[in-house]
Amino acid sequence: MDFGLTDEQELLRQTAASFVARVCPPERAKQWDDEYTYPPELISGFAEMGWLGLPLAEEVGGGGGTAQEVVIIGEELGRASLDVAQCYALTLMAALVIADYGTASMKSDLLPRIIAGDRRLSIGMSEPDAGSDVAALRTTAVLDGDDFIVNGQKMWCTGAGLPNTEILAYVRTDPTAEKKHQGLSAILIDPTADGVELRQIPTLARHILGTYEVFLDDVRVSGDKLVGALNNGWHVMLGGIDFERVLISGGYVGAAQATLDEALEHAKSRHQFGRPVGEFQALTHALADLQTEIDAARLLVQRAAWLHSVGKPCGPQASMAKLKGSETYVAAARLGMQICAGTGFSTESVMSFRWRESIVAPISGGTSQIQRNAIARSLGLRGY
Numbered sequence: 001m002d003f004g005l006t007d008e009q010e011l012l013r014q015t016a017a018s019f020v021a022r023v024c025p026p027e028r029a030k031q032w033d034d035e036y037t038y039p040p041e042l043i044s045g046f047a048e049m050g051w052l053g054l055p056l057a058e059e060v061g062g063g064g065g066t067a068q069e070v071v072i073i074g075e076e077l078g079r080a081s082l083d084v085a086q087c088y089a090l091t092l093m094a095a096l097v098i099a100d101y102g103t104a105s106m107k108s109d110l111l112p113r114i115i116a117g118d119r120r121l122s123i124g125m126s127e128p129d130a131g132s133d134v135a136a137l138r139t140t141a142v143l144d145g146d147d148f149i150v151n152g153q154k155m156w157c158t159g160a161g162l163p164n165t166e167i168l169a170y171v172r173t174d175p176t177a178e179k180k181h182q183g184l185s186a187i188l189i190d191p192t193a194d195g196v197e198l199r200q201i202p203t204l205a206r207h208i209l210g211t212y213e214v215f216l217d218d219v220r221v222s223g224d225k226l227v228g229a230l231n232n233g234w235h236v237m238l239g240g241i242d243f244e245r246v247l248i249s250g251g252y253v254g255a256a257q258a259t260l261d262e263a264l265e266h267a268k269s270r271h272q273f274g275r276p277v278g279e280f281q282a283l284t285h286a287l288a289d290l291q292t293e294i295d296a297a298r299l300l301v302q303r304a305a306w307l308h309s310v311g312k313p314c315g316p317q318a319s320m321a322k323l324k325g326s327e328t329y330v331a332a333a334r335l336g337m338q339i340c341a342g343t344g345f346s347t348e349s350v351m352s353f354r355w356r357e358s359i360v361a362p363i364s365g366g367t368s369q370i371q372r373n374a375i376a377r378s379l380g381l382r383g384y
């Protein structure tokens, strides 16, 4: 059993850490969030490092890497902020779907542009009445000659308002299908097309990417924008879900670790009653417990990443990584606020930013309850 990183993986970790220090230290990530700014140097930086193609197959111009390498990058980016890690993960998640299910022209034209940082993808699963129960989605795409005519509404489309973005949207193409998860398809929608309207949703955080409501009114989408087979959208949606959970869980662990490190620094430097507040056992034990939780989360993420990278099934393990990682980030930010106390409560503090953005970790990408349901199913329980 080997719990360490290989020399190459350690080099990748160090490279990612110096990228964060140079391009997106936490204070800068907070400023981007405060100013609702998506900095071009972030995506161009990912592209220059070769990270956007890293887990894609070499045949489509990728680096042939595995979930293990991607998680290393995700953890370091998470130290900047979860939103920064998400800037990396989001397009990658959708790109992996294109690599698996896209048409030949998507693979030869779109994927190289994504790898070069010239195109981005957003994911449109959720709708006003389809959150956890995503198969209940109602947006329709009806064939009209060679095109689809799309009508409906998507919710929470992260990054949909950024330039050069397409939405990988899941739509209902066969409303007569017997079961709700049948008759769905995946298509790419251009958010600047006629009939598409976006509204940015005011949120506690996630301001770097922005999160959008997407209104679709008789939007004409060329039939060659279909991703995967017609009416096979459920399969496409689930195809990359384990990788997605593992990938973003790396970000949670990095964000939680950075939060602890920042709280620790405060605990060591802030003096009350003639000593650093970190010497009070109430805080010492809380920090020790938190580091233990973070290490447990990291090991769960690494286990799921390893299983995925050697081609073994990892559904429940990916859910455990997502559950533990996201909840640990929330716990870290809550403790960090208590330790930083008044300093943390100031919205000028990085800790207040950590706290704001941590809240979404156990919600987006499948709530903690949904992860528990998936884990329960692996125990032979109904879990719904």
Ligand SMILES: Cc1cc2nc3c(=O)[nH]c(=O)nc-3n(C[C@H](O)[C@H](O)[C@H](O)COP(=O)(O)OP(=O)(O)OC[C@H]3O[C@@H](n4cnc5c(N)ncnc54)[C@H](O)[C@@H]3O)c2cc1C
Residues within 6 Å of the ligand: 122, 123, 124, 125, 126, 130, 131, 132, 133, 155, 156, 157, 158, 159, 203, 206, 211, 360, 363, 364, 365, 366, 367, 368, 369, 370, 373, 384
């Ligand atoms: C900032 C942000 C970014 C997002 N980005 C995207 C994106 O890019 N693309 C996208 O498609 N979606 C995105 N989402 C949507 C996200 O995936 C959903 O918010 C999430 O799946 C939960 O859906 P909901 O918010 O509608 O909550 P609901 O599904 O309405 O759930 C409400 C509560 O009920 C619980 N619950 C529901 N069903 C069950 C059950 N069976 N068992 C136990 N408890 C249950 C939930 O856990 C939750 O606590 C984003 C959301 C946020 C907040």
